[in-house]
Amino acid sequence: MSDAAFTDEALPVVIIGAGPAGLHAAVQLAKAGVRSTVVDENPRAGGVVYRGPLRQGAQASHLEQTWKSRVEALKEEVARYASFIDLRLSTQVLGPMHGLTRLALLENHERFSTVSAERLILCTGCLEWSAPFPGWTLPGVMTVGGAQLQIKSGLVRPGGRAVLVGTGPLLLVAARQMHAAGIDVRGVFEAGRRIDLVRNVSSLLKNNPLLREGLEYISYLGRAGIDMRYGWGVVQARGEGRVQEVVVAPYDRDWRPVMSKAITIEADLLATEHGLIPRTQLSQLLGLDHTDCHGIGRKPVTTAWGRTSRPGIYVAGDAAGVYGSQAAAEAGRLAALAYLTDTGKLSAELADREARPLQRRHQSYVEFRDAFDTFSRIRKGLLDLPESDTIICRCENVTRAQIDQSIACGTCDVTTLKMTTRAGMGDCQGKVCSGYLYARLQAKLGRSDVGELRPRFPLAHVTLGSLVSASRGGAGT
Amino acid sequence: MRRQNDIEPLTGDVVTVNVDGVEITCAAGETVLTALLAHGQLAIARNDHGHLTSAYCGMGVCYCCVVKIDDVDKRRACQLIVRDGMRVITQHNNHHLAIGGDK
Numbered sequence: 001m002s003d004a005a006f007t008d009e010a011l012p013v014v015i016i017g018a019g020p021a022g023l024h025a026a027v028q029l030a031k032a033g034v035r036s037t038v039v040d041e042n043p044r045a046g047g048v049v050y051r052g053p054l055r056q057g058a059q060a061s062h063l064e065q066t067w068k069s070r071v072e073a074l075k076e077e078v079a080r081y082a083s084f085i086d087l088r089l090s091t092q093v094l095g096p097m098h099g100l101t102r103l104a105l106l107e108n109h110e111r112f113s114t115v116s117a118e119r120l121i122l123c124t125g126c127l128e129w130s131a132p133f134p135g136w137t138l139p140g141v142m143t144v145g146g147a148q149l150q151i152k153s154g155l156v157r158p159g160g161r162a163v164l165v166g167t168g169p170l171l172l173v174a175a176r177q178m179h180a181a182g183i184d185v186r187g188v189f190e191a192g193r194r195i196d197l198v199r200n201v202s203s204l205l206k207n208n209p210l211l212r213e214g215l216e217y218i219s220y221l222g223r224a225g226i227d228m229r230y231g232w233g234v235v236q237a238r239g240e241g242r243v244q245e246v247v248v249a250p251y252d253r254d255w256r257p258v259m260s261k262a263i264t265i266e267a268d269l270l271a272t273e274h275g276l277i278p279r280t281q282l283s284q285l286l287g288l289d290h291t292d293c294h295g296i297g298r299k300p301v302t303t304a305w306g307r308t309s310r311p312g313i314y315v316a317g318d319a320a321g322v323y324g325s326q327a328a329a330e331a332g333r334l335a336a337l338a339y340l341t342d343t344g345k346l347s348a349e350l351a352d353r354e355a356r357p358l359q360r361r362h363q364s365y366v367e368f369r370d371a372f373d374t375f376s377r378i379r380k381g382l383l384d385l386p387e388s389d390t391i392i393c394r395c396e397n398v399t400r401a402q403i404d405q406s407i408a409c410g411t412c413d414v415t416t417l418k419m420t421t422r423a424g425m426g427d428c429q430g431k432v433c434s435g436y437l438y439a440r441l442q443a444k445l446g447r448s449d450v451g452e453l454r455p456r457f458p459l460a461h462v463t464l465g466s467l468v469s470a471s472r473g474g475a476g477t
Numbered sequence: 478m479r480r481q482n483d484i485e486p487l488t489g490d491v492v493t494v495n496v497d498g499v500e501i502t503c504a505a506g507e508t509v510l511t512a513l514l515a516h517g518q519l520a521i522a523r524n525d526h527g528h529l530t531s532a533y534c535g536m537g538v539c540y541c542c543v544v545k546i547d548d549v550d551k552r553r554a555c556q557l558i559v560r561d562g563m564r565v566i567t568q569h570n571n572h573h574l575a576i577g578g579d580k
Contacts (some may be wrong), residue, residue: 041537043508043558049534054511055504056489090558109552113515127538139519139531146535146555155504157482158535161511181484241529242519279538394541397526403564426525427540427551432533462552 005303006114006470008102011037012116013339016093016282019047020074020325021317022123023333027077028336030084036116038085039105041092041460044153047125048145049325050074051153059154061272066213067152089381094458095285101312112470119312119343121285121335122300123328126318129266129275129296129435131166132318132377132392132400133385135237136272138208144174144273151181159269160184163246166190166273167376172217172228179224186265188221189232189248191255191274192375201372207364210326235262235385237270246270256381275378276322277435281455283308283315290452293321295442296378296435298452304359306335307342316339327365331359380443385434393433395426403437413451414441420465429455478516492561503559509556510535510542513567521554523570543567 013029015022018040042297044051053060060068061168078085102116110159111430128143133142140360141160144166150158160186164171175188197204205213226368235257249257278336280290284298289309292475293299299321306314316335317328337355340346346354371379371461388401398421414437417423423437424430428439434453478501480487490505494512503512510532513521522530523541532542535555540556545566554565 041556043556053505054508055487058489059485062484109549109557129535137528137530137533139521139529142532143534148534148557149535150511150514151484154507154514156507156511156515157484158480158514158532242531334537391528394528394530394539395524397524397528399579427543430540432539464551476529 006112008114010014010116011118013037013119013121014103014115015121015123017047017123017125018042018045018087018089019125019317020050021125021319021330021335022121023074023329024045024077024329024332025121025316025336026085027081027227027340028133028333032336032340033084034340034345035084035086037088037117039088039091039093041043043090045078045087045089046071046074046148047325051149052141053155054281055154055155055221057428060152060155060299061202062182063152063177065346072284084162092460093282094460094462095282097457099308100286100342105459106458106466110463111464112462119314119339120286121306121314121316121339122286123315123317123334124279124282124319124330125328126167127431128273129179129277129378130432131272131274131385132390133234133236133384134387134390134438135239135243136241137391137394138237138239139241140239140268140444141237141272143268144170144271147269147271148174148177151177156353156370157181157183161186162247162269162271162272163265163267164188164273165191165246165248167275168275168352168372169214170273171312172214172221172371174273175226176217176220178271179221181270185224185226186267187227187229187248189234190198190228190230191233191251191379191426192230194230196375200371200374203367207368210365210368233257234270234272235380235477243270246255251379253379254381255379256384273381276318278319278321280319281429281431281459283319284452284455285457285459286313287473288313288315293447294373294377294449303338304334305338305355306331307338310472312453314464323362323365323369327362327369328363330365331431333358334362343450343461349455378439383443393421393426393430395428395432396422398423398433403440406446407441412445414438414453415451417441418453424453427461429459440471478517478573480515481517482515491561494559494561494563494565496565497567499543505559507557507559509544509546509557509563509565515552518567521567523568523573525572525576526572527570527573529568
């Protein structure tokens with residue numbers, strides 16, 4: 001079956017991802033009179049952060065008013081320019097085929113088609129860096145982001161009694177949302193040490209609104225009587241067929257649990273958040289140059305305006321380095337300005353003038369996040385949490401012992417690690433375990449260059465039936 | 478099975494979905510994963526090695542909530558919206574069954 005068998009649609013600019021970066025890029029283009037196509041695999045626009053309740057008639061009184069206003073504002077802004085924005089939801093990008101900018105799409109999980117885009121703006125967002133620990137594959141262990149989506153978009157409690165572990169501001173946000181949703185929050189354990197926050201207080205103070213939001217969350221948890229501890233983290237989850245108990249302990253400087261002070265908490269939901277990494281599967285398949293991202297992932301090499309190593313392909317938002325939704329909005333606008341300049345629709349001087357305030361705001365969010373990085377950066381003790389028989393690759397059941405044995409036998413790059421153990425070879429294509437594989441290899445070998453785990457086309461499952469019916473359609477039968 | 482984990486009562490349209498032979502009530506617009514969690518069902522999938530899993534990332538990344546929907550295997554419950562009359566089979570993995578399973 002040749003590529004020509006499939007119907008193709010020529011489009012000037014396709015934006016991948018309808019989160020804050022993608023939508024703001026589309027709006028910026030629309031303001032300049034440029035039509036764009038925005039593709040997102042989810043049934044609703046907004047990205048994980050601004051998707052909003054999925055069911056009709058929801059009151060969502062457990063959610064913060066400021067967040068609800070932001071969801072509405074974004075929705076209204078996109079609606080205002082609706083005639084310029086061709087929004088295609090429930091549409092997954094499977095990857096490039098036959099030329100870099102011809103993308104294979106799968107709509108509603110079954111309808112296959114392709115689009116040929118003159119230019120692409122990738123706004124694929126981020127995913128959570130997973131720290132494996134004994135019991136992390138038990139039902140009831142979820143990423144903080146996943147638990148939040150159930151509360152914010154599903155309006156359903158993913159558990160009744162929750163423990164939150166890991167690091168970063170999302171822990172506070174999620175703990176508050178869980179409490180407001182009626183979940184018994186049994187404790188919030190932040191691995192970072194308070195002293196590392198205090199040391200960076202001057203950078204944090206530069207971004208007052210974000211700092212104020214953070215302090216509001218902390219005082220909410222205090223008023224609710226929720227146990228919040230700094231310098232503490234997860235040891236293991238235990239239970240028969242699901243999480244029933246969570247063991248937490250104080251962490252030392254290297255984030256090794258001090259077991260003599262460990263405590264056990266009864267819970268049916270363990271939400272984990274150890275950092276976010278750019279979602280690079282598509283940018284990797286497109287052959288963009290990538291570089292290391294904090295030793296736990298990869299990120300495409302980009303300029304301040306989102307230009308990449310390939311002309312005509314831009315990357316914006318968390319997909320280029322994780323700085324949060326507000327930075328992503330500015331990055332989306334900047335990538336749109338780069339597009340407008342590169343296609344001769346806007347003069348370099350005008351673009352520069354428009355970009356200045358965007359860059360200034362973007363920089364303030366970047367500085368705020370960087371201040372958290374010293375506090376939240378993964379310490380190497382965390383990598384020793386899994387026991388030898390703990391599963392690292394959830395798809396292929398590859399254990400820590402198998403990973404370490406391969407490294408002991410001379411494996412010094414992540415591709416060889418994948419081939420010798422099957423880690424990263426399963427259904428998720430290594431999106432969940434690759435972060436640990438990069439970090440483990442780097443820690444064991446004492447060097448940062450351990451190669452890149454390559455994703456494969458198609459990026460999501462596609463049935464043969466979908467391909468066959470698409471090619472018949474293309475032949476006009 | 479009854480809904481037990483709703484944060485607020487259902488007020489909009491509802492649809493009926495068949496899960497492992499049992500009819501359940503779902504809010505129109507919600508995902509299959511949300512419907513399962515609303516009913517307290519946490520045991521959702523088996524990976525290719527027969528290992529029991531539940532939603533881990535909840536946002537389409539990890540494939541730990543794949544179920545059989547209307548005879549198609551390995552559909553991510555977190556990414557699919559419920560439809561009236563939909564048939565969902567949980568904890569089913571054809572690959573695992575075909576190779577006999579190692580765990």
